[in-house]
Amino acid sequence: MPTETVYGLAADAGSAEAVAAIFAAKGRPRFNPLIAHVADLDAAQRVARLDARALTLAEAFWPGPLTLVAPARAEGGVCDLARAGLDTVAVRAPAHPVAQALLRAIERPLAAPSANRSGRPSPTTLGAAQDELGAAVAAALDGGPCRVGLESTVVSLLDGPPRLLRPGAITRAEIEALVGPLAEAGQDAKRSPGRLLRHYAPAAPLRLDAKEPRPGEAFLAFGPQPIDARFDAAAQVIHLSPTGDLGEAAANLFSALRAADAGRPTAIAVAPIPGEGLGEAIRDRLARAAGLVG
Numbered sequence: 001m002p003t004e005t006v007y008g009l010a011a012d013a014g015s016a017e018a019v020a021a022i023f024a025a026k027g028r029p030r031f032n033p034l035i036a037h038v039a040d041l042d043a044a045q046r047v048a049r050l051d052a053r054a055l056t057l058a059e060a061f062w063p064g065p066l067t068l069v070a071p072a073r074a075e076g077g078v079c080d081l082a083r084a085g086l087d088t089v090a091v092r093a094p095a096h097p098v099a100q101a102l103l104r105a106i107e108r109p110l111a112a113p114s115a116n117r118s119g120r121p122s123p124t125t126l127g128a129a130q131d132e133l134g135a136a137v138a139a140a141l142d143g144g145p146c147r148v149g150l151e152s153t154v155v156s157l158l159d160g161p162p163r164l165l166r167p168g169a170i171t172r173a174e175i176e177a178l179v180g181p182l183a184e185a186g187q188d189a190k191r192s193p194g195r196l197l198r199h200y201a202p203a204a205p206l207r208l209d210a211k212e213p214r215p216g217e218a219f220l221a222f223g224p225q226p227i228d229a230r231f232d233a234a235a236q237v238i239h240l241s242p243t244g245d246l247g248e249a250a251a252n253l254f255s256a257l258r259a260a261d262a263g264r265p266t267a268i269a270v271a272p273i274p275g276e277g278l279g280e281a282i283r284d285r286l287a288r289a290a291g292l293v294g
């Protein structure tokens with residue numbers, strides 16, 4: 001199913017059999033918990049116990065690219081397998097009209113990881129999702145290219161301060177303005193094993209903060225960057241955002257990585273991306289793709 005962030009591989013969150021089919025299709029380690037997608041805040045409250053901070057964030061950003069981790073309700077309709085046995089659950093209300101229509105028709109939570117094989121970049125078009133999972137899926141809904149292009153921000157609201165488990169489409173500053181400073185993932189990170197080393201990796205190695213490409217490399221450019229004329233004109237230059245707009249760069253990131261990879265370069269060189277706003281999530285995904293963080 002399309003969402004505003006990336007395409008998801010969705011199944012009835014209450015059916016362990018259906019959820020097991022997701023893990024099989026993705027080749028994903030079974031201990032990785034999935035996000036339960038719901039239509040709205042009412043539906044989310046049937047799945048999770050949301051505290052005052054979670055309600056504030058949900059009211060501000062739902063439907064939209066924010067995932068909240070909170071204590072799971074016993075009869076919440078998200079099976080143990082989808083939660084990887086945890087007593088917490090990740091829940092989000094996606095904004096995409098096709099996802100909304102699907103959730104309202106089904107009237108139950110849908111477990112949906114990104115529709116890529118495990119360890120690969122998330123698909124932001126139906127074609128990319130079909131390249132990843134093709135024959136393994138029963139049906140595919142075309143919602144066009146994903147508007148945001150980066151996965152949702154994951155914030156945990158358990159005991160203690162709110163924690164940023166995964167930077168994403170909603171920025172740190174937007175969240176901190178409402179619930180105060182975000183603690184680092186810390187302990188909860190172990191419970192968010194989706195943040196694996198090389199989680200978003202293309203086949204080619206990445207070279208980050210590159211001023212210009214070397215021969216044989218593909219180059220992801222950012223901003224109005226003049227490419228040195230000495231650089232082999234035959235090499236592949238892909239513009240994340242010619243105007244230096246972080247939102248546009250986020251939306252293009254995964255398709256640009258796929259396009260660069262398809263040319264089988266010696267490496268993918270990436271121009272410096274500033275770390276503020278959406279840049280935090282973009283730099284996080286690039287560092288993971290480069291194998292620099294785990």
Ligand code: TXA
Nearest residue numbers: 005008033034088089090113114151152191192193194
């Ligand atoms: O934008 C998105 O979030 C997309 C679209 C399809 O909605 N979905 C997505 O799902 O990125 P996935 O499975 O690729 O990433 C879910 C993240 C993982 O890092 C996972 O470990 C974390 O959420 N997560 C899920 N349940 C959790 C829990 N109970 N505690 C901590 N982390 C959890």
Ligand code: MG
Nearest residue numbers: 113114122194
């Ligand atoms: Mg994923």
